[in-house]
Amino acid sequence: MYQTPFSLKQVLTQPRMTPLQPVTWSSLGPHQQAWIKRDDLNHPLIQGNKWHKLRHNILAAQQAGFAGLLTFGGAYSNHIAATAAAAAACNMKSVGIIRGDELAQHQAWSTTLIHAAQLGMAFKFVSRQQYRCRHDADWLAQLQSQYPDYYCIPEGGSNALAVSAMRDVIQQINQQCPDWTHLLCAVGTGATLAGLAKAAPEKQIWGIASLKQADYLMPQIAAWIGQQQTNWQLLSQAGKVAFHGGGYGKTTPDIIATQQLFEQAHQLQLDPIYTAKLIHAFDTLLQQACFPEYSKIILYHSGGLQGRAAGSN
Ligand SMILES: Cc1ncc(COP(=O)(O)O)c(C=O)c1O
CATH class of the missing domain: 3.40.50.1100 (Rossmann fold)
Structure with missing residues (x-):
């Protein structure tokens, strides 16, 4: 890594x-x-508002004993880049739920995705239609059961802690x-x-x-x-x-x-x-x-x- x-x-x-x-x-x-x-x-690498938004979320994840971070974004997302770097620096795992199933082809990756992967982030590519459900409680529960030791951070890192x-x-x-x-x-x-x-x-x-x-x-x-x-x-x-x-x-x-x-x-x-x-x-x-x-x-x-x-x- x-x-x-x-x-x-x-x-x-x-x-x-x-x-x-x-x-x-x-x-x-x-x-x-x-x-x-x-x-x-x-x-x-964890720049600007991303640093602040992630800070309290990572502390909460660590306090609750999660081993990884799971979050959402597009192929050029600053938040995906920052989360991959923050997780790596904190010895945590990370998963990015990425908009666009065409990106399953490695050749189509942006440098954001390439760097995030180098930092250890694993990706799950989903269709644009599926991605629209990113705030949907049922899908979030399903993802949480697939990744039980990952703390879920919304798209853009945007939640009350941020x-x-x-x-x-x-x-x-x-x-x-x-x-x-x-x-x-x-x-x-x-x-x-x-x-x-x-x-x-x-x-x-x-x-x-x-x-x-x-x-x-x-x-x-x-x-x-x-x-x-x-x-x-x-x-x-x-x-x-x-x-x-x-x-x-x-x-x-x-x-x-x-x-x-x-x-x-x-x-x-x-x-x-x-x-x-x-x-x-x-x-x-x-x-x-x-x-x-x-x-x-x-x-x-x-x-x-x-x-x-x-x-x-
Ligand atoms: C560089 C940069 N500035 C500003 C924003 C906007 O922040 P917010 O989503 O909290 O409105 C973002 C969002 O992701 C960002 O990457």
């Missing part, structure tokens, strides 16, 4: 303080300030910049947005949807945060500009151009699926004067850089 050149166990007990890097961006107003929270630097783990990120930002006003994060399932909003009830947390027609996520996000809290929004567009760039895994020339400018200006990398869309939305919202004059805005870099290497679009 591929040997990981790091010790996750140590990192699991203590979140690493990542930099809050100042953002220089011409669309900012004269009294507005912005920073990017560099959680892409928290771990080379939501509560995002509190660590807010605590760090509060230390680094106590009077911040807004935070923008990318949204897939909404668990990251929910955790950040729940932990910062006095601030505005805006989620940028990476997928089309993301409104169906709102009841689940509201349930995670608590119905009484209203300090969050799920944004999918400003004016005529759609933030999802055509849908999950799709992009536009505008998003790519903004991504490249931002990367050059700040000497960092963004991923095409989530954080490039986040930065493009930030720029659009500034241009449309959506932030008050003295806003102090945090952009949450949630990692996902393996998606660049994996060749996902």
Whole structure:
């Protein structure tokens, strides 16, 4: 099995303080300030929000005596990549339930799957139709009986433990910049947005949807945060500009151009699926004067850089 050149166990007990890097961006107003929270630097393989979302789940799995982790994802999934690495580093087994039975042919594997397999993850490939049942209690019970010593983590690592783990990120930002006003994060399932909003009830947390027609996520996000809290929004567009760039895994020339400018200006990398869309939305919202004059805005870099290497679009 591929040997990981790091010790996750140590990192699991203590979140690493990542930099809050100042953002220089011409669309900012004269009294507005912005920073990017560099959680892409928290771990080379278990990056960004994935590190936080997995941490409490792995501790729960270990405490309950499970020998492995079982989870769900697509061929390019950051969560599959991170779970494979985390399990390997914790001497646990891992199984990925992967969308697309055509992937049973080894030649069709993405680099995400190849690396996850090198880290020891075993795969069960299922049809797209079967994969739609990933939240279905009967199928989950069936999988649990097939893999009795595996702790089951939902797609994207998104569950109540993941939501509560995002509190660590807010605590760090509060230390680094106590009077911040807004935070923008990318949204897939909404668990990251929910955790950040729940932990910062006095601030505005805006989620940028990476997928089309993301409104169906709102009841689940509201349930995670608590119905009484209203300090969050799920944004999918400003004016005529759609933030999802055509849908999950799709992009536009505008998003790519903004991504490249931002990367050059700040000497960092963004991923095409989530954080490039986040930065493009930030720029659009500034241009449309959506932030008050003295806003102090945090952009949450949630990692996902393996998606660049994996060749996902
Ligand atoms: C890099 C990256 N950023 C953001 C997200 C969105 O997180 P969530 O699913 O919690 O909304 C994901 C989701 O998987 C991700 O991989």
